[in-house]
Amino acid sequence: MAIPSRMEDRILVLSKLKQTNYATILTDVNLQGGKRVPVETAVFGQPDVKRWTTMPLSMVGHDYATLAQEVERDMVESLSLVGDSWLMAWCMAFAMGNVASAAGTGTSFVHTIKPLDPSSAGKDMPATTIYAEAANVAGLQRRLQSMVVKDVSLEFPASAPPKITANLVGSGQVTSGLLASQPALMTLVPVMSNDMVFKYGTQAAPTDISNQIVAGSVKFSFTWTPDDANSRAPAGGLYRSRMWVGSPSLNLQFQRFVDDAASTPSDDFFADTIQEVLITVNGPLIAGSNFHGIAIRGLAVLPQVVKLGQAGNKSVYQYTIGPDHWLKQGAADVVTVTCTNLESSFLV
Amino acid sequence: MNREDLVTLRTKDGKWLAFSHGRCSLILEPGETADKWMNGSPITRGEFENVIAPHAEVEIVAPAAAFSSKLED
Numbered sequence: 278m279a280i281p282s283r284m285e286d287r288i289l290v291l292s293k294l295k296q297t298n299y300a301t302i303l304t305d306v307n308l309q310g311g312k313r314v315p316v317e318t319a320v321f322g323q324p325d326v327k328r329w330t331t332m333p334l335s336m337v338g339h340d341y342a343t344l345a346q347e348v349e350r351d352m353v354e355s356l357s358l359v360g361d362s363w364l365m366a367w368c369m370a371f372a373m374g375n376v377a378s379a380a381g382t383g384t385s386f387v388h389t390i391k392p393l394d395p396s397s398a399g400k401d402m403p404a405t406t407i408y409a410e411a412a413n414v415a416g417l418q419r420r421l422q423s424m425v426v427k428d429v430s431l432e433f434p435a436s437a438p439p440k441i442t443a444n445l446v447g448s449g450q451v452t453s454g455l456l457a458s459q460p461a462l463m464t465l466v467p468v469m470s471n472d473m474v475f476k477y478g479t480q481a482a483p484t485d486i487s488n489q490i491v492a493g494s495v496k497f498s499f500t501w502t503p504d505d506a507n508s509r510a511p512a513g514g515l516y517r518s519r520m521w522v523g524s525p526s527l528n529l530q531f532q533r534f535v536d537d538a539a540s541t542p543s544d545d546f547f548a549d550t551i552q553e554v555l556i557t558v559n560g561p562l563i564a565g566s567n568f569h570g571i572a573i574r575g576l577a578v579l580p581q582v583v584k585l586g587q588a589g590n591k592s593v594y595q596y597t598i599g600p601d602h603w604l605k606q607g608a609a610d611v612v613t614v615t616c617t618n619l620e621s622s623f624l625v
Numbered sequence: 626m627n628r629e630d631l632v633t634l635r636t637k638d639g640k641w642l643a644f645s646h647g648r649c650s651l652i653l654e655p656g657e658t659a660d661k662w663m664n665g666s667p668i669t670r671g672e673f674e675n676v677i678a679p680h681a682e683v684e685i686v687a688p689a690a691a692f693s694s695k696l697e698d
Contacts, residue, residue: 379640398646401648
């Protein structure tokens with residue numbers, strides 16, 4: 278190839294806006310108001326194609342296909358992102374679907390993000406349109422339509438920003454051509470895993486156990502397990518027509534050093550003691566008491582597994598809090614993710 | 626849906642609010658009231674109680690204008 282395309286020069290644009298519905302994509306003006314996003318792994322926006330062929334047919338006199346016809350087009354992408362305050366909020370908002378944003382101190386905005394309630398707010402996952410440019414030619418400059426965050430995970434490696442992994446699935450439809458007047462590259466405001474404050478313990482009064490946590494061991498993930506099996510409908514042609522929520526699935530894992538003087542964690546585990554967990558990671562101060570950052574709160578959790586293991590030459594408890602161990606208590610929220618940054622709103 | 630069930634909302638603290646929950650989205654400027662979601666559909670009492678009130682600091686100002694016009698009909 279005479280002019281190889283360098284991925285450093287390529288472009289990915291995310292918008293904070295969700296589509297008004299699955300079929301109505303964002304406009305170029307919407308995308309121009311979005312952010313050009315740096316990623317750890319390139320995004321190409323290349324649809325997958327599934328074809329029906331005559332290969333399996335019998336009694337045709339030979340072993341080969343004589344006809345191949347496209348029947349489905351798919352779009353799956355994985356975003357691997359730095360734990361920036363805007364990107365964490367974007368991923369959590371689109372993965373969970375319920376956001377209330379309020380002005381904080383100074384120029385800060387506080388976004389309270391929760392899983393949507395399908396019984397009152399509908400079953401549609403929030404969808405957005407993403408612009409991905411894999412090369413400087415019109416056919417590879419694509420608007421990826423109706424992209425849904427299928428799942429998101431946050432890993433907190435030691436002495437580094439959190440690592441966000443968001444897997445997306447779209448309708449499969451793309452619109453090609455250059456996005457004019459593209460937004461400038463966003464300025465990352467990463468938070469750092471080593472600034473994490475990890476609280477865990479009695480409900481309403483979890484205590485700071487940060488100095489008992491193994492650095493780099495904390496991982497949180499969420500998915501609505503979108504209903505892909507029902508995403509295609511008659512008259513949809515090659516593309517998905519909708520994406521409904523499935524079942525919410527929360528997962529938290531971390532390692533905690535075993536204390537030679539206390540068997541409390543083990544005792545609590547066997548006693549099925551309900552606990553609260555609150556993980557806060559703050560970055561730079563915006564104003565007052567508002568920092569760029571994220572806080573994840575599970576009001577009532579019950580560790581599914583507390584297994585003894587080893588980190589270096591130290592004994593550790595390996596905690597796993599699986600999907601069915603995040604308890605619903607009355608009208609209280611099962612999980613609340615609070616993100617603070619300079620963006621006024623997400624999804625809207 | 627009964628027209629009597631329509632409501633007008635404002636933020637409790639008079640502050641700015643952006644809200645999105647499924648099909649219901651709303652932006653309220655300080656002091657502003659709204660009787661419709663951003664997609665143009667009216668806000669019902671049920672949506673207030675179940676969709677937005679559990680998640681955002683909003684309150685009902687008064688029944689929407691449609692209520693009084695229905696009484697006059």
